[in-house]
Amino acid sequence: MSCFTEEHDLLRETCRSFAEKELKPFAQKHDEDESFNHNAFKKMGPLGVLGITIPESFGGGGSDAVGATIVMEEFGRCCASSALSYLAHSILCVNNIYVNGSEEQKRIYLPKLCSGESVGGMAMTEPAHGSDMIFMETRAEKRGDRYFLTGTKTFITNGAQGDLFVVYARTGDAGAKGISAFIVEKGFKGFSVGKKLEKLGMRGSPTTELVFNGCEVPAGNLLGKLNNGTAQMMKTLDIERTTIAGISLGIARAAVETMLWYGEERRQFERPILDFQFVQKLLADAEMEYQAASSLVYNVADRLSKGERVTKDVAAAKLFAAESATRAGNSAIQVLGGYGYTREYPAERLLRDAKLMEIGAGTNEIMRHIIVRELRKNAS
Numbered sequence: 155m156s157c158f159t160e161e162h163d164l165l166r167e168t169c170r171s172f173a174e175k176e177l178k179p180f181a182q183k184h185d186e187d188e189s190f191n192h193n194a195f196k197k198m199g200p201l202g203v204l205g206i207t208i209p210e211s212f213g214g215g216g217s218d219a220v221g222a223t224i225v226m227e228e229f230g231r232c233c234a235s236s237a238l239s240y241l242a243h244s245i246l247c248v249n250n251i252y253v254n255g256s257e258e259q260k261r262i263y264l265p266k267l268c269s270g271e272s273v274g275g276m277a278m279t280e281p282a283h284g285s286d287m288i289f290m291e292t293r294a295e296k297r298g299d300r301y302f303l304t305g306t307k308t309f310i311t312n313g314a315q316g317d318l319f320v321v322y323a324r325t326g327d328a329g330a331k332g333i334s335a336f337i338v339e340k341g342f343k344g345f346s347v348g349k350k351l352e353k354l355g356m357r358g359s360p361t362t363e364l365v366f367n368g369c370e371v372p373a374g375n376l377l378g379k380l381n382n383g384t385a386q387m388m389k390t391l392d393i394e395r396t397t398i399a400g401i402s403l404g405i406a407r408a409a410v411e412t413m414l415w416y417g418e419e420r421r422q423f424e425r426p427i428l429d430f431q432f433v434q435k436l437l438a439d440a441e442m443e444y445q446a447a448s449s450l451v452y453n454v455a456d457r458l459s460k461g462e463r464v465t466k467d468v469a470a471a472k473l474f475a476a477e478s479a480t481r482a483g484n485s486a487i488q489v490l491g492g493y494g495y496t497r498e499y500p501a502e503r504l505l506r507d508a509k510l511m512e513i514g515a516g517t518n519e520i521m522r523h524i525i526v527r528e529l530r531k532n533a534s
């Protein structure tokens with residue numbers, strides 16, 4: 155693709171061989187026992203990808219949205235769960251602190267996050283508020299030199315193993331303009347990790363509730379400006395959705411490769427099943443959709459890197475990549491027949507993992523809503 159530089163190609167090569175060695179062989183185990191691949195995460199520090207979008211002076215990788223999407227695709231191809239945890243850390247937390255944080259906050263938090271000493275996450279969703287997060291109920295009240303946070307967040311990626319989180323809470327009036335962001339460390343008084351959620355897919359990326367019981371946060375840990383949390387969140391949403399679409403690309407790629415490999419190996423009626431045109435259709439369509447999704451996703455990543463406003467096209471790219479990944483995972487099961495339905499082969503995991511891509515960072519319905527909203531806005 156024309157947006158790929160030599161650095162991007164090298165990054166892809168490096169991440170591919172890392173993921174083949176450190177993620178793929180362990181993906182099934184972590185899926186089975188719902189555990190996090192700590193080993194691989196620690197090794198991502200020296201690899202230079204834990205702060206992929208931020209400058210090297212903070213320990214980051216100094217790359218752009220295209221580079222970050224490449225890492226997501228390569229990690230997602232070998233273990234989508236690890237890619238999701240990596241995304242929560244490197245984009246939802248690290249990139250957010252870099253974009254919205256003060257110099258002091260960056261100096262204190264970013265080097266540890268980039269080296270892998272600290273694991274990061276982001277907490278916005280609540281039990282009663284997901285798509286309508288602007289109605290969130292977690293409150294932060296200022297008393298003296300501290301904010302006291304009270305409420306519960308849910309579906310938090312890296313909740314179990316995270317050391318610090320970007321947490322959104324209400325500091326003002328109802329609605330979008332009364333929300334602020336905070337950097338909360340797991341050791342702060344009043345912070346605890348709640349229930350661990352048992353999931354259909356992405357099981358190697360632990361998801362938990364986070365409970366704030368008058369959690370004491372120093373006033374200096376307000377991230378960005380007071381009551382500006384929604385605007386700050388909107389500023390980073392495009393890169394979050396673009397890079398999560400990179401995970402969809404990785405899952406779709408893995409499905410294509412699985413179908414190709416198995417279709418050549420498996421013989422029925424004394425010939426490889428890939429000789430049968432109905433089977434060829436499943437593989438051909440998955441490859442076609444992968445190519446189309448890849449063009450869309452890297453196009454918006456490139457335009458984002460150039461500073462363009464691409465909200466509508468990011469929604470379209472995320473939506474199409476997610477639906478393509480789900481269809482590809484489903485086709486992979488079909489091509490593998492009965493074996494595809496078992497846990498002995500990766501096809502069923504691909505489908506289970508892909509389904510999250512249609513929900514996380516904004517559901518398919520919300521993506522469609524954004525596309526139409528932006529079209530109408532542009533037309534009026």
Ligand SMILES: Cc1cc2nc3c(=O)[nH]c(=O)nc-3n(C[C@H](O)[C@H](O)[C@H](O)COP(=O)(O)OP(=O)(O)OC[C@H]3O[C@@H](n4cnc5c(N)ncnc54)[C@H](O)[C@@H]3O)c2cc1C
Binds near residue numbers: 286310311516523
């Ligand atoms: C594995 C996993 C990891 C996650 N990680 C994080 C994380 O790290 N941090 C975090 O803050 N959150 C995280 N989330 C939360 C995720 O972003 C939300 O699940 C998502 O935004 C949807 O919110 P909801 O689940 O409350 O669904 P709801 O908003 O209740 O939606 C339910 C259904 O209603 C539809 N719907 C809602 N509103 C509309 C509308 N206006 N128009 C049309 N349809 C609508 C939705 O599309 C959906 O089909 C994670 C979720 C999962 C499952």
